[in-house]
Amino acid sequence: MASHQNLNFQGQIPGEFLIARIMQIHASISKLESLRPSKQVNILFSHLVKLCILPSSIDIKALPQEVQQMRQSLIILCARAESLLELEFATYLSKISLPLNDLNRFPYYENYVKLAKLEYGALIENTGVAQLKKVAFVGSGPMPLTSIILASQHMKSTHFDNIDIDETANNLARRIVSSDDEIEKRMKFLTSDIMEVKEKLGEYDCIILAALVGNEEEKAKILGHIRKYMKEGGVLLVRSAKGARAFLYPVVEEHELFDFKVLSIFHPTNDVINSVVLLRKSLIYT
Template identity: 50%
Template sequence: MVCQEEVLISKVCELYSEIASLESLKPCKNVDTLFTELVLTCIPPSPIDVTKLSKNLQEIRSNLIRLCGIAEGHLEHHYSAILGSYDNPLHHLHIFPYYKNYLKLALLEFTILSQHCGPQLPNKIAFVGSGPLPLTSIVLASNHLPSTTFHNYDIDSSANSSAMRLVSGDPDLSKRMAFHTNDILDVTSCLEEFDVVYLAALVGMDKEEKNRMIDHLSKYMAPGAVLMLRSAHGARAFLYPVVEPCDLRGFEVLSVFHPTDEVINSLVIARKYPLSVVDQQQGLASMILPNKCSDEIQAFNHPLNHGNIIIEELTLDDQL
């Protein structure tokens, strides 16, 4: 076990050194080859716990996640520009090399959402960190949520401009998709309008940043609204930040899902606690119920479950 972890860490560090030495992370043969090798190295299930790495390895991991974020941004801008050159960009989404992964991910997220939210589909969804190629919003809106409106938030105006070009010619999605150039930390009361808020994996690239985002959403989302987050597990945590259930202050953690196939991100679904008046007669202030949850492994019956997805269900303790 230790030997396998040492081999994994050695390979990741080797690839990090090569990636960090690149002059540019824009798509090209060398960049594509290195990141493909990195992903293939990190995809296999691994018992590694990145929180127990040495300080030096923690720093390498943090830097690597940021490099992955930069490269992913360049890749999405690159393909968004190509797609935007077509008369009907949405008819050519398959040219994006990871499009099939997004189809799987969106189906999985929709199935999870349906399980926890019942037959009532969300009216309004916010996606934080939608980027220049908002495939999650596009796939969910096109394939699973035909009447839902999507509000896509990104801090980069050029990303929003590129994304808007992809849907502006579509008579349906152009009416159901809005794009906002904002730092989500500056968005306050508007967050109450959304039934579901998605937080992209690379919004908040370290624990402190991520927790700041989560705390902000906890403060301004409507009680009972659902928060969908993307996390990482095992060696995949070298690629994306990890969100732990204990980070979700003010939320009831409903489920955590760890795929073991080519879908890299783990999925976390949580619901904002309702405000509970402790003692109305004494005039005590409302309080957020504490986030107490327990781990249990439970099979989840959905179309992608062919024995290759480990599912951890986190349920609220019976007694709060």
Template identity: 70%
Template sequence: MASFQNIDIETHVPSELLIAQIMRLHASISKLESLRPSKQVNSLLTHLVKLCTLPSSIDIEALPQEVKNMRESLIKLSGHAEGLLELEFSTLISLTPMPLNNLTLFPYYGNYVKLANLENKILKENGVVNPKKVAFVGSGPMPLTSIIMATHHMESTHFDNFDIDEKANEMARKIVACDGGLEKRMKFETQDIMEVRERLGEYDCIFLAALVGMTKEAKVKILGHIRKYMKEGGALLVRSAKGARAFLYPIVEEHDILNFELLTIFHPTNEVINSVVLLRKPKA
């Protein structure tokens, strides 16, 4: 395998070299019998994340169709693997006497703390301070963003977490159950967000997880649905990706965001993978 040892990673990595490496990894990941956490799965995915966070000037729109198809497949594979990793760790952590004290066992816990700090800063800078009610769409079995936000940044906010997987919600409830105060402020609902309507009008701020709507079409449809029912003046924080990070997560472009006021787009350059897009539903 070609090596990046001679490349100064402050400069951009040649796109062809990066794409060739990512395609090789995709071929290896596709052949795996299972994406459950194992030495091999963890090693391949760690390598993939490292490649995707190298500085690069890859323009996803300009890629050949073959690479675009590989990218869609890779997002699904790595998203599936991420879900299985979260499930494994939430099961493990939920069996400890004080699950909330053991969240740091999750390998990417530090990244979630950085992302939550970043998102909280962006929300505050745009006037979203201590919202009364927040919805998190796609919270999964390890609802780390909600927990970190509720315990470090929004200490009086009520969080409704939506996920289509009841098993994920069941694990998430077990983790939060050890803290009565937090449990009162945090609910987990098994529902497809496309079936939640008027209720979306209750929230001051809605978070949309990166893997809710894995294709461009699905993402645009979900954004349109949320916009229709959310409250006027309410904030919608959408996670996106840029450059090589877009081999891990879907991209939300400015032209995908119809009838919203775009407040800010932030692209990280550290180990945080997701870009942050903050929108507001304009007042009529």
């Protein structure tokens, strides 16, 4: 497969070309016996990510049915591969003495650093509160990078509850943060389906919803559930995707947000993949 780096388009990449290349990679990924980290898996997903962050005018809603189906399949494959990558790296970290010192060896660590900085900036700009008292991160997984980065670099007095449906993931995450007494005392890990967490959601000043919690159909139900139980005036930060980045992650549509006050929506144009959607629960919808 030729590397996208040989492309010399000026400005935006033609949508038809980009989709054709993405479909080729999807076909290659679909043939893999395993999505566990390996040279072949890493090369394919690295090419895919680099393609999807190229500037283009792709409108996901306008894609033909065949491409829509491929996109849904690709999101599932990406989620599985990301989960296996995190699991392998978290297992490695859990066995060394100072795992937090080796976080930057994770392949997408810098992306998380940039995204956390964006999200923290959006929170300050729209709430005026630099240090929230209590934050929930939904879908934290075995490598709770966002929570760790926010807790260590931005929110140095905030308490974090990491909520994940997988107890194995939570056990690994607990081991990783246990090496740092200061971080550990501000971080809890709760094993639960977010749809079964109710009154507890009212404890948080901010709830962050990871991009891969629920597919696009489930996301609207999850948003409605969180809004029902979160505190009045509380903030919900949702990760979404736009354009070709939506071949990697589900999109949160604006019509799904009608019950919230939309504080800001930011679509990155650099190597950060996720869009940042900041919402507030309010009786007054605007």
